[in-house]
Amino acid sequence: MSETLQELLEKSNRTLILDGPLGTELTRRGFDVDRPGWSARALVENPELVLQIHLDYVAAGANLLTANTFRTHAVNLKEWSPAQNARELTSIAVELAQQAAGNACLVCGSVSPLGDSYRPQTSLSEDWLIEQHEKMLDELTSVGVDILLVETQTTFRELKVILRLIEKYSIPTMLSVVSFDGLHLLDGTPLPDIAELVTRSKIVALGCNCVPVEIVNTVLNSLKDNQLPKIVYANSGYQNAEGTWVQSLGANLDEHTELAKSWIQHGVRILGGCCGTEVPLIAKFAEKFGEDSV
Structure with missing residues (x-):
């Protein structure tokens, strides 16, 4: 794609279509992600499948593809195989996304939290967080991603570390956080505190992912004091207290799309799908909200 993210966002009537989840599609197509290494294993065991999923999102109308780097942090690979090189896996993931993107899409490098996304660790040392995230950011920038997507963030502490680190990179960065109630991060930090913090950073879009569609408008209201373009990619449901996945309105294409229309009215400029x-759904978003529909 010849245009940069900033140039695309400057088109005020344009909704950019982000892709959907890779892990969900891997599972749906028969790849077992319920093992150490999770979705990163597919980069070694079935890279052709990863490429095909990216190609399917491109065909559906996505403008932004997310490389399969959510679990290529070195620390998140250690239970799988110490022989696997995090830098090599990150490079493979980005190369596959770039191959699929061609000139049609920009490629995002996923920067995930360290550890379980739904059970945030608040006691990790700051020096360790800096070391781990700096490695990942260096790896992603060295292999040429177009955008850094700092996603599924759940703790204020880890988020502040990442925001400090991205200051040395010239790549545009988007931030997406997780909330269970639409008002707070999972560590209890009020979302307006995030909105205020981000105003002093290099973030170019702010929003949420990995949340049920029913709370997205509450999240957007909590972030309303920040004037950045908003990004939303919500789930098809939610995980209940027993750890069971419960389908919600997000599982219905028409309901999810109708809700997305209201999110766009609240400033969402980047729209995709998350777990489930x-x-x-991406094809539906592209049809209803993409460039050709404007």
Whole structure:
């Protein structure tokens, strides 16, 4: 794609379509991600499948593809195989996304939290967080991603570390956080505190992911004091207290799309899908909200 993210966002009537989840599609197509290494294993065991999923999102109308780097942090690979090189896996993930993107899409490098996204660790040392995230940011920038996507962030402490680190990179960065109630991060930090913090950073878009569609408008209201373009990619449901996945309105294409219309009215400029959603949702978004529909 010849245009940069900033140039695309400057088109005030343009909704950019982000892709959907890779892990969900891997599972749907028969790849077992319920093992150490999670979705990163597919980069070694079935890279052709990863490439095909990216290609399917491109065909559906996505403008932004997310490389499969959510679990290529070295610390998140250690239970799988110490022989696996995090830098090599990150490079493979980005190369596959770039191959699929061609000139049609920009490629985002996923920067995930360290550890379990739904059970945030608040006691990790700051020096360790800096070391781990700096490695990942260096790896992503060295292999040429177009955008850094700092996603699924759940703790104020880890988020502040990442925001400090991105100051040395010239790549545009988007931030997406997780909330269970639409008002707080999972560590209890009020979302307006995030909105205020981000105003002093290099972030170019702010929003949420990995949340049920029913609370997205509450999240957007909590972030309303920040004037950045908003990004949303919500789930098809939610995980209950027993750890069971419960389908919600997000599992219905028409309901999810109708809700997305209200998110766009609240400033969402980048729209995709997260856990449990599938390629047809991205196709529906592209049809309803993409460039050709403007």
